Amino acid sequence: MSLFRVEGLVKRFGGLLATDHVSLEVAPGEIHALIGPNGAGKTTLVNQISGLLQPDAGRVLLDGLDLTPLSMHRRVAAGLSRCFQVTRIFPQQSVRDNLLLAVQAHTGSSFRFLQPRSQVRSLYAAAEQLAERVGLQHSLDRTAGALPHGAQRTLDVALALAAAPKLLLLDEPMAGMGPDESAQMVTLIEALRQDMAVLLIEHDMEAVFRLADRISVLVYGKVLTVGTPDQIRNNPEVQAVYLGTETV
Numbered sequence: 715m716s717l718f719r720v721e722g723l724v725k726r727f728g729g730l731l732a733t734d735h736v737s738l739e740v741a742p743g744e745i746h747a748l749i750g751p752n753g754a755g756k757t758t759l760v761n762q763i764s765g766l767l768q769p770d771a772g773r774v775l776l777d778g779l780d781l782t783p784l785s786m787h788r789r790v791a792a793g794l795s796r797c798f799q800v801t802r803i804f805p806q807q808s809v810r811d812n813l814l815l816a817v818q819a820h821t822g823s824s825f826r827f828l829q830p831r832s833q834v835r836s837l838y839a840a841a842e843q844l845a846e847r848v849g850l851q852h853s854l855d856r857t858a859g860a861l862p863h864g865a866q867r868t869l870d871v872a873l874a875l876a877a878a879p880k881l882l883l884l885d886e887p888m889a890g891m892g893p894d895e896s897a898q899m900v901t902l903i904e905a906l907r908q909d910m911a912v913l914l915i916e917h918d919m920e921a922v923f924r925l926a927d928r929i930s931v932l933v934y935g936k937v938l939t940v941g942t943p944d945q946i947r948n949n950p951e952v953q954a955v956y957l958g959t960e961t962v
């Protein structure tokens with residue numbers, strides 16, 4: 715039933731168990747949020763999922779395929795894309811060129827001489843479609859590094875979408891955003907669920923409770939509980955370790 719599954723992931727940093735037998739499942743079309751206090755192991759988990767870190771034990775499975783031995787690149791090709799918090803944007807290039815490079819990387823074509831004109835045209839069309847999908851169609855000719863923070867984040871999501879992922883990993887997409895930018899990002903993520911599942915790591919609880927179908931709570935490297943937003947909101951243990959006693 716699940717599209718994506720993490721089974722018993724263990725990662726040790728010296729004596730510290732950063733992820734302690736973490737298991738979770740994401741259903742097709744689900745937005746699954748991962749929350750937890752600072753240092754809970756969220757980024758360490760995401761890094762093992764994307765392939766940046768190799769786990770000491772456990773497996774990562776997408777659509778029945780064991781991704782654990784695969785490189786980051788292979789995982790992307792298998793359908794798992796991740797946002798990189800802007801770091802992979804080429805700031806001197808235009809939005810269009812950034813998108814073209816991403817599209818080209820995933821279609822296997824290149825900008826060599828003697829390339830059929832139709833192929834070049836279809837790359838441009840794909841880049842423009844991506845821009846439209848995320849609402850950057852009016853910024854195609856702008857220099858990526860000169861965009862406001864929220865728009866750069868949005869471009870980063872568009873670059874991840876170029877790979878046509880089955881599962882999109884988002885590590886704090888709202889970080890550093892103002893309320894308007896956050897609201898736009900919520901709308902964008904909400905629209906993605908038609909085409910893919912999303913694993914969302916986010917500290918902005920308003921966004922998490924609005925978007926998530928289910929929430930996993932990570933504490934000291936372990937999954938404390940999994941549930942719907944209502945179940946999580948009303949869980950006394952979660953309130954004690956994370957949400958505080960005030961109503962969220």
Ligand SMILES: Nc1ncnc2c1ncn2[C@@H]1O[C@H](COP(=O)(O)OP(=O)(O)OP(=O)(O)O)[C@@H](O)[C@H]1O
Pocket residue numbers: 727730732750751752753754755756757758759
């Ligand atoms: N490369 C590393 N070497 C040693 N310890 C690390 C390393 N990366 C993370 N840690 C430790 O592992 C634990 C989990 O860190 P991680 O960054 O995964 O937490 P997080 O849930 O993403 O926190 P935050 O909400 O602050 O982003 C922390 O105690 C952290 O100090």
Ligand SMILES: [Mg+2]
Pocket residue numbers: 756757758
């Ligand atoms: Mg983190």
